[in-house]
Amino acid sequence: MCFLGLELLNLPVQPIYTFSSMSKHFETNSIRISTSKSNQKEHSAPLYLTSSFTFDSAEEARATFAEELDGNIYSRYANPNSSDLIEKICAAEGTEDGIATASGMAAMFASIAALLQQGDHVLAARSLFGSTHQLLTRVFPKWGITSTYGDISDYLNWEKLIQPNTKMLFIETPSNPGLEIIDLEWAGKFAKAHGLILVVDNCFATPYLQQPAKWGADIVTHSATKYIDGQGRVLGGLILGRQELIKQVQFFTRHTGPAISPFNAWILSKSMETLAVRMDRHCSNALKVASEFESHSSVIAVKYPFLKSHPQHNLALKQMSQGGGVVTLDLHGGIERAKRFIDSLKMISITANLGDSRSIITHPASTTHSKLSEVERQQVGITDGLIRLSVGLEHHEDIISDVAQALDRSN
Numbered sequence: 001m002c003f004l005g006l007e008l009l010n011l012p013v014q015p016i017y018t019f020s021s022m023s024k025h026f027e028t029n030s031i032r033i034s035t036s037k038s039n040q041k042e043h044s045a046p047l048y049l050t051s052s053f054t055f056d057s058a059e060e061a062r063a064t065f066a067e068e069l070d071g072n073i074y075s076r077y078a079n080p081n082s083s084d085l086i087e088k089i090c091a092a093e094g095t096e097d098g099i100a101t102a103s104g105m106a107a108m109f110a111s112i113a114a115l116l117q118q119g120d121h122v123l124a125a126r127s128l129f130g131s132t133h134q135l136l137t138r139v140f141p142k143w144g145i146t147s148t149y150g151d152i153s154d155y156l157n158w159e160k161l162i163q164p165n166t167k168m169l170f171i172e173t174p175s176n177p178g179l180e181i182i183d184l185e186w187a188g189k190f191a192k193a194h195g196l197i198l199v200v201d202n203c204f205a206t207p208y209l210q211q212p213a214k215w216g217a218d219i220v221t222h223s224a225t226k227y228i229d230g231q232g233r234v235l236g237g238l239i240l241g242r243q244e245l246i247k248q249v250q251f252f253t254r255h256t257g258p259a260i261s262p263f264n265a266w267i268l269s270k271s272m273e274t275l276a277v278r279m280d281r282h283c284s285n286a287l288k289v290a291s292e293f294e295s296h297s298s299v300i301a302v303k304y305p306f307l308k309s310h311p312q313h314n315l316a317l318k319q320m321s322q323g324g325g326v327v328t329l330d331l332h333g334g335i336e337r338a339k340r341f342i343d344s345l346k347m348i349s350i351t352a353n354l355g356d357s358r359s360i361i362t363h364p365a366s367t368t369h370s371k372l373s374e375v376e377r378q379q380v381g382i383t384d385g386l387i388r389l390s391v392g393l394e395h396h397e398d399i400i401s402d403v404a405q406a407l408d409r410s411n
């Protein structure tokens with residue numbers, strides 16, 4: 001479990017709302033878990049914009065470094081703002097401990113680099129965020145860590161993909177951008193049966209909709225840049241899981257330095273307070289948008305986990321409480337139509353982010369997943385006409401009318 005360490009700052013310590021006194025309700029924990037109050041008695045957690053922390057004596061410094069005393073040392077290791085964020089997210093995910101990093105990719109990189117050695121092998125689901133794919137196929141092989149992809153339509157075949165040196169199972173569900181759903185129960189059992197570390201990127205679902213640790217995930221990662229921030233302001237990443245594994249990742253991050261800034265951690269911790277209400281609205285808006293365009297003549301297919309037509313709809317119902325905020329539309333007319341459609345939008349933003357209060361459109365084939373080869377894109381269903389719509393918090397009628405007019409004008 002993480003510590004907040006304020007006792008050592010000589011501040012009067014108020015009772016902290018911690019793990020042991022957690023509520024059974026997501027919303028309450030996300031709001032009430034907090035650093036203890038300083039002597040200013042502020043109501044909202046302050047920003048600890050400091051690189052290091054002081055000690056009252058040489059002995060206290062020694063003992064803190066030796067981990068005989070809990071306490072903050074240096075913000076590359078921990079800071080009250082990052083600890084505050086980690087404490088909240090651990091409560092949300094049901095994990096023992098965690099680390100906050102400068103970006104989602106720093107979290108993906110650190111969780112693999114810290115837990116594997118040269119000569120190890122990762123088995124991963126084929127549908128992964130573009131940069132995670134680059135890590136596995138182009139970065140880690142340089143250090144002798146290799147990977148193989150499995151197709152989720154073919155679970156029975158995954159046994160055959162395991163090698164004597166396979167150490168990790170890495171998945172993302174729902175996947176970006178294909179919205180493929182991987183059976184977390186299956187993944188948890190499969191990983192356990194083969195002694196693999198199961199890593200789940202839970203960025204699209206957020207802990208409000210799905211908690212992979214419940215199904216046996218050893219490590220849960222996030223791009224906190226997305227729904228956890230929720231307003232497109234800051235980058236951040238999270239690595240959460242069993243303490244024994246997190247300790248190993250902590251050693252790696254302390255000495256390689258991908259720490260989150262206190263300011264970004266403070267923003268993300270504040271954002272956790274509204275995650276539940278925001279996700280409720282993202283999900284209800286997304287379901288309305290998906291249903292509206294499901295049978296539109298310009299659209300080959302609309303994909304959304306909580307539409308009955310989604311190929312893994314029942315699985316989504318089993319492991320997610322709602323369908324998330326992302327909808328994909330596969331347009332007739334390929335790349336040219338997709339570009340005309342995007343250029344015809346009046347309100348929805350054209351940008352590569354997602355999970356923002358503002359609705360966002362992205363063309364994965366030419367942006368986020370453009371570094372994949374055409375074959376690699378086809379294998380994960382990223383067609384030239386595929387549009388990823390991150391449904392925001394505007395009124396659903398305005399989102400629907402912008403998409404509808406752009407479909408008409410681009411016809």
Ligand SMILES: Cc1ncc(COP(=O)(O)O)c(C=O)c1O
Nearest residue numbers: 103104105129176203223225236
């Ligand atoms: C599923 C997923 N994982 C990881 C990342 C990387 O996160 P970041 O951009 O915060 O580095 C993203 C970014 O879009 C993502 O969608």
